Amino acid sequence: MNSVSISLASVAMYTHTHINHSGMNSADQTASQFMLWLPLIAVAIPLMLVYIGAAYWTSKTYRSWSKARCLLACAGIAVCAAAVTGPLAQAAHHSFSAHMLGHLLLGMLGPLLLVYAAPMTLLLRTLPRQSSRFLSKILRSRIVMFIAHPVSAAILNVGGLWVLYHTDLFTLMHRSNALYVLIHIHVFAAGYLFTASLLPVDPAPHKVKLNIRVAVMIMAFAAHGILSKTIYAFPPAGVPNEEAQFGAQLMYYGGDAVDLILIILLGYRWYRSAGKETSSSPIFVRKTVKKGIHR
Amino acid sequence: MNSISNAADEQTARKAWNGQRRSLWSGILFGMGCIAFIDEVVFHQLLHWHHFYDRSTTSAGLVSDGLLHAFSWFASVASLFLLADLRRKKSWAIKRWVSGLLIGAGFFQLYDGIVHHKLMQIHQIRYGVDLTIYDWSWNIAGALLLIAGVVGLFASGRHSSSAEQKAFKDE
Numbered sequence: 001m002n003s004v005s006i007s008l009a010s011v012a013m014y015t016h017t018h019i020n021h022s023g024m025n026s027a028d029q030t031a032s033q034f035m036l037w038l039p040l041i042a043v044a045i046p047l048m049l050v051y052i053g054a055a056y057w058t059s060k061t062y063r064s065w066s067k068a069r070c071l072l073a074c075a076g077i078a079v080c081a082a083a084v085t086g087p088l089a090q091a092a093h094h095s096f097s098a099h100m101l102g103h104l105l106l107g108m109l110g111p112l113l114l115v116y117a118a119p120m121t122l123l124l125r126t127l128p129r130q131s132s133r134f135l136s137k138i139l140r141s142r143i144v145m146f147i148a149h150p151v152s153a154a155i156l157n158v159g160g161l162w163v164l165y166h167t168d169l170f171t172l173m174h175r176s177n178a179l180y181v182l183i184h185i186h187v188f189a190a191g192y193l194f195t196a197s198l199l200p201v202d203p204a205p206h207k208v209k210l211n212i213r214v215a216v217m218i219m220a221f222a223a224h225g226i227l228s229k230t231i232y233a234f235p236p237a238g239v240p241n242e243e244a245q246f247g248a249q250l251m252y253y254g255g256d257a258v259d260l261i262l263i264i265l266l267g268y269r270w271y272r273s274a275g276k277e278t279s280s281s282p283i284f285v286r287k288t289v290k291k292g293i294h295r
Numbered sequence: 296m297n298s299i300s301n302a303a304d305e306q307t308a309r310k311a312w313n314g315q316r317r318s319l320w321s322g323i324l325f326g327m328g329c330i331a332f333i334d335e336v337v338f339h340q341l342l343h344w345h346h347f348y349d350r351s352t353t354s355a356g357l358v359s360d361g362l363l364h365a366f367s368w369f370a371s372v373a374s375l376f377l378l379a380d381l382r383r384k385k386s387w388a389i390k391r392w393v394s395g396l397l398i399g400a401g402f403f404q405l406y407d408g409i410v411h412h413k414l415m416q417i418h419q420i421r422y423g424v425d426l427t428i429y430d431w432s433w434n435i436a437g438a439l440l441l442i443a444g445v446v447g448l449f450a451s452g453r454h455s456s457s458a459e460q461k462a463f464k465d466e
Contacts, residue, residue: 214373218366219362219365222362225361229352264372267372267376271376275380
């Protein structure tokens with residue numbers, strides 16, 4: 001964890017030195033700092049407004065939309081936007097640690113926050129009836145069932161990362177803008193799909209058994225940890241050794257932190273559903289029958 | 296009437312047995328999670344004896360280590376939810392749970408000490424010193440934990456089965 005905090009500090013240092021060009025007065029500095037944050041604000045605020053607006057308008061006809069979900073959505077949007085625009089994204093072009101921090105936000109923490117914001121449910125009740133029927137038809141289709149299955153979602157998620165860091169894709173990504181955008185969309189989409197397949201919040205038409213979800217979760221977490229160790233040992237082309245070692249440890253321990261949240265959420269769901277079972281299970285019924293007899 | 300009462304007794308006994316088995320598993324999972332956590336905190340972070348990655352690691356070792364790490368991370372949380380469920384259903388068998396904890400911890404310690412450190416050579420306990428004493432104390436500690444757990448398990452088994460029989464006779 002020590003080295004992770006060092007690497008976080010190095011990211012902060014990097015962005016700081018990047019901003020503080022020499023020979024600028026303080027007004028210029030404030031302006032340039034604002035310019036650095038501007039794209040982030042420009043991306044995040046409209047998305048947040050769309051979500052909150054939809055929540056507000058549909059609350060007039062349906063049950064009122066939870067404020068906690070609005071908060072989660074805003075946090076998720078902010079976290080994801082920070083990974084693709086603004087100072088961190090700028091730094092990620094040069095610093096591998098910043099790149100890795102961005103991926104943790106865009107591929108793990110952001111998706112988790114957004115899954116719990118239940119965007120599909122909100123979308124379904126915002127759209128006009130016909131389009132919402134069409135959307136739910138798509139969501140129930142076989143191809144979506146296949147892609148949203150925990151096994152395929154995990155392969156898309158961790159497998160995609162494996163390809164990114166252990167082929168030339170990582171070098172190519174920094175050369176081509178289109179590829180850069182495409183890969184970041186994939187990282188987010190795969191992260192979202194993976195999280196939603198393990199912890200469905202939006203109605204999931206295709207339920208997957210808990211033991212399969214647990215097995216996939218453990219395998220995916222293991223693959224993520226192993227990948228970070230191989231990055232530590234064999235850095236992607238063009239990344240200096242020390243930088244790669246910081247980044248790899250950030251990926252390992254940062255991944256563990258988000259994994260812990262996922263495990264706790266899954267465990268809590270099991271605990272809740274096990275409690276519901278008790279009250280209607282044969283044991284409980286028999287027990288009450290027995291009590292009745294003894295009285 | 297009698298048959299219903301018998302069926303209910305059978306259910307109660309099954310529930311008790313279920314609680315015993317689940318207590319044992321919850322303990323085993325918690326033991327594994329616990330010892331892995333201690334390993335990470337003490338040897339990796341505080342002492343800095345263990346390394347994040349040792350250049351001699353084979354890929355099989357890397358996979359085994361990764362799987363075990365992910366599993367123990369999951370186990371420590373899952374075992375506590377199991378425990379909460381057992382307590383809610385009032386069927387927590389403490390002796391079974393503690394025996395499970397010792398078994399889980401001892402097994403993990405031995406597996407780490409023998410398979411990871413010695414067979415797969417993922418990483419060593421410490422670098423730049425003679426390892427003999429470290430390896431032996433590591434594995435003996437693991438074996439002691441495991442033996443204590445197994446003894447506890449047999450002791451608790453005999454104890455509870457006699458208690459159950461007594462309960463049946465009383466009925």
